Amino acid sequence: MEKTIRVNRLSKIEGHANLAVTVEGKEVKDVKMEVFEAAQYYEAMVRDKPFHEIPITVGRICGFCSQAHHNTALAAIEEALGYEPTRQTKLLRELLQIGQMLTSHALHLYFLALPDYLGFDNAIQMASKYPKHVQQALELKHAATELVVAVGAREIHSINAMVGGFSSVPTKSKIGVLSNKLKQSKQAALETVKLFGSLKTPDLQSPPRYACLSSQGEYAIMGGMIESSECKIPYEAGKCITVHKDQYRKQVQEYLKPYSTSKFASFAGATYFVGALARVNNNFVQLSEDAKKAALETSTKFPSSCMFANNLAQAIELIHFHDRAIEILGELSKTMKQEPVAHLTPKAGKGIGITEAPRGILIHEYELAADGRVEAANIVTPTAQNLRHLEESVREYVPWLLHLPDEQISLELEKLVRAYDPCFSCSTHFLKLKLNRIR
Amino acid sequence: MKKKLRAGVFSFTACYGCQLQIIKMEELTEVLKAIDFTDFELVSDKKEEGPLDVAFVEGGISRENQIPALQKIRARSDFLVAIGACACDAGIPGIKSFMNEAEAERIVYGEDFRKNLRSISPRPIDKYVKVDYYMNGCPIERFEFHKVVKELAIGRKPKEKRHAVCLECKIKENKCLLDYGMPCMGPVTNGGCFALCPSNNAACEGCRGPVQDANLPAFVALLAEKGVDKKRAKQMLQRFGGRTALFESFVEKMRD
Numbered sequence: 188m189e190k191t192i193r194v195n196r197l198s199k200i201e202g203h204a205n206l207a208v209t210v211e212g213k214e215v216k217d218v219k220m221e222v223f224e225a226a227q228y229y230e231a232m233v234r235d236k237p238f239h240e241i242p243i244t245v246g247r248i249c250g251f252c253s254q255a256h257h258n259t260a261l262a263a264i265e266e267a268l269g270y271e272p273t274r275q276t277k278l279l280r281e282l283l284q285i286g287q288m289l290t291s292h293a294l295h296l297y298f299l300a301l302p303d304y305l306g307f308d309n310a311i312q313m314a315s316k317y318p319k320h321v322q323q324a325l326e327l328k329h330a331a332t333e334l335v336v337a338v339g340a341r342e343i344h345s346i347n348a349m350v351g352g353f354s355s356v357p358t359k360s361k362i363g364v365l366s367n368k369l370k371q372s373k374q375a376a377l378e379t380v381k382l383f384g385s386l387k388t389p390d391l392q393s394p395p396r397y398a399c400l401s402s403q404g405e406y407a408i409m410g411g412m413i414e415s416s417e418c419k420i421p422y423e424a425g426k427c428i429t430v431h432k433d434q435y436r437k438q439v440q441e442y443l444k445p446y447s448t449s450k451f452a453s454f455a456g457a458t459y460f461v462g463a464l465a466r467v468n469n470n471f472v473q474l475s476e477d478a479k480k481a482a483l484e485t486s487t488k489f490p491s492s493c494m495f496a497n498n499l500a501q502a503i504e505l506i507h508f509h510d511r512a513i514e515i516l517g518e519l520s521k522t523m524k525q526e527p528v529a530h531l532t533p534k535a536g537k538g539i540g541i542t543e544a545p546r547g548i549l550i551h552e553y554e555l556a557a558d559g560r561v562e563a564a565n566i567v568t569p570t571a572q573n574l575r576h577l578e579e580s581v582r583e584y585v586p587w588l589l590h591l592p593d594e595q596i597s598l599e600l601e602k603l604v605r606a607y608d609p610c611f612s613c614s615t616h617f618l619k620l621k622l623n624r625i626r
Numbered sequence: 627m628k629k630k631l632r633a634g635v636f637s638f639t640a641c642y643g644c645q646l647q648i649i650k651m652e653e654l655t656e657v658l659k660a661i662d663f664t665d666f667e668l669v670s671d672k673k674e675e676g677p678l679d680v681a682f683v684e685g686g687i688s689r690e691n692q693i694p695a696l697q698k699i700r701a702r703s704d705f706l707v708a709i710g711a712c713a714c715d716a717g718i719p720g721i722k723s724f725m726n727e728a729e730a731e732r733i734v735y736g737e738d739f740r741k742n743l744r745s746i747s748p749r750p751i752d753k754y755v756k757v758d759y760y761m762n763g764c765p766i767e768r769f770e771f772h773k774v775v776k777e778l779a780i781g782r783k784p785k786e787k788r789h790a791v792c793l794e795c796k797i798k799e800n801k802c803l804l805d806y807g808m809p810c811m812g813p814v815t816n817g818g819c820f821a822l823c824p825s826n827n828a829a830c831e832g833c834r835g836p837v838q839d840a841n842l843p844a845f846v847a848l849l850a851e852k853g854v855d856k857k858r859a860k861q862m863l864q865r866f867g868g869r870t871a872l873f874e875s876f877v878e879k880m881r882d
Contacts, residue, residue, distance in 0.1 A: 225639040225745070226689075226734070226735065226743045226745055227734075228719070228721075228733075230733060231722065231729070231730035231731075232721040232725070244865075247641050247718045249641050250640075294646075299669075309671070309672070310669060341765075342647065342650060343643040344765060347827070355825075355827050355828075443735065445739075448742070
């Protein structure tokens with residue numbers, strides 16, 4: 188017997204897609220993430236356009252990750268032109284990336300994920316019963332927004348971060364204000380870890396390969412080697428995969444499936460996960476002391492291969508990124524000045540930028556012609572890298588749920604999908620669940 | 627107390643940045659006193675069918691199945707606001723409409739996969755439905771959203787204010803970037819952003835779309851003086867507002 192459950196337009200994720208699950212008895216026959224977000228054509232649209240306009244154009248790929256796309260394109264283009272940015276420019280870009288992480292994580296945790304666990308349909312309804320949680324969310328959101336506006340001049344799609352430097356910079360006094368604001372909102376970040384550490388989640392084990400950027404002496408977000416989780420586990424060292432960004436095409440393979448406008452990707456031929464959980468798993472020792480301490484006080488042990496822990500990992504990162512931002516602001520408060528934007532001469536070349544976006548590894552590659560126009564571009568987004576992993580986690584999870592009514596199954600699967608924090612405007616919109624039961 | 631407005635927020639081809647601006651509003655709790663979002667997919671599972679006082683539509687149209695969905699939204703809404711450059715003017719995704727579109731599809735997805743895309747040439751939503759208010763910008767400005775909600779809440783029909791970005795630079799006493807050789811689109815672009823980009827020493831990129839009565843021939847001549855050739859001038863006009871009537875008819879007549 189075949190049965191179909193539909194949740195029309197799955198909500199609280201970024202984009203449109205269906206999840207189709209076919210079950211025969213207790214066996215999961217097939218899992219498909221059918222992304223039907225309108226296809227995006229950025230890699231074609233940037234062709235023939237001058238390099239200086241590219242970062243701000245590609246920031247428009249995604250409102251949630253705009254600064255990450257912007258920064259990654261800046262890095263790629265400056266590499267193609269053989270330019271090394273100043274320390275101040277690097278620190279300001281890192282602040283933008285951190286602002287992006289804080290905004291994206293806070294929104295995902297409180298607006299998209301938390302209502303599921305507290306039994307509300309949405310964060311707006313949650314406000315009357317849980318005013319404290321909503322207050323924390325707002326505090327985090329406001330602090331992060333203020334940081335992004337101060338550095339990038341606009342909440343979304345920053346405008347002054349140019350190839351060659353920043354066309355406007357915050358004043359020293361603004362830096363002081365930001366630093367104080369973040370010291371206050373850090374308290375909300377600490378509370379967020381306690382909150383998400385206390386939520387009951389199923390102990391679902393997902394495919395174990397996690398990949399993120401790693402770099403000596405820092406919790407890498409602005410560059411580094413792509414490393415798989417095995418590299419950090421002594422007895423798994425033999426399976427460790429490290430990839431320099433210039434070699435990404437050899438290991439990160441994008442492929443297409445007829446049911447999705449989003450691309451899929453594999454890493455060294457296998458399914459993998461990128462994002463907060465990968466970073467916290469692989470680079471735990473490099474987290475700030477307070478972030479580590481807060482993580483150790485929860486009952487979750489890292490590394491964890493339970494995908495629901497991705498929410499907690501995001502919360503832990505909220506603390507870390509507060510600490511790192513405060514550290515950077517401390518340095519800039521002494522040295523901040525308006526530096527001229529370097530005027531770069533066009534030349535033919537190729538550059539690859541790689542960063543950690545809120546949802547994981549983001550790669551941009553550009554080939555420039557001698558007159559500085561883009562000849563070719565390739566963009567690999569985190570969600571594309573995670574789709575296969577998501578399908579496999581769903582496959583693992585469904586048998587746990589089959590005794591439940593269909594409506595409950597949908598809800599639980601939606602929770603799992605949301606834990607991935609998928610973003611389909613980026614990877615190409617989600618969700619309608621189709622459950623086919625063959626009995 | 628007057629009844630709250632019933633509102634929906636919908637998304638087509640866009641980046642979600644404009645919806646995000648709504649959620650990120652510091653005044654959100656205040657806005658919620660005047661408005662009930664009965665259909666807002668990004669934040670809620672629950673969707674109430676039925677008539678809406680106002681629909682906020684983000685994104686342009688670039689897939690066939692989006693057309694009937696948009697028409698359905700129009701049919702149930704008293705007032706329809708296009709939010710952001712993509713819905714108002716086709717925006718950045720509209721760039722594809724000036725390319726060989728089959729080629730663009732091949733570049734990104736390959737020939738074999740094209741049949742699965744069901745992409746159509748991207749256009750602003752007013753190609754398919756009547757728009758009552760154009761909230762320009764990439765992204766929209768939060769204060770303008772707040773203002774529109776307040777006006778609707780007291781039963782007024784909001785109307786756009788139209789003037790060029792240049793006016794706002796004058797008010798702010800900014801130096802003119804064009805005088806410094808920067809290809810700024812302020813003279814032909816709708817203000818309402820308080821000249822945000824020029825105020826940060828960045829040339830206006832035209833994200834708020836063409837201002838009415840823009841003197842395009844004079845603008846292109848001015849760009850030529852700054853060393854911007856026609857091909858590039860065209861690209862600039864086709865970046866955000868290329869599919870607006872004003873820019874489209876002008877660019878068609880431009881000779882290389």
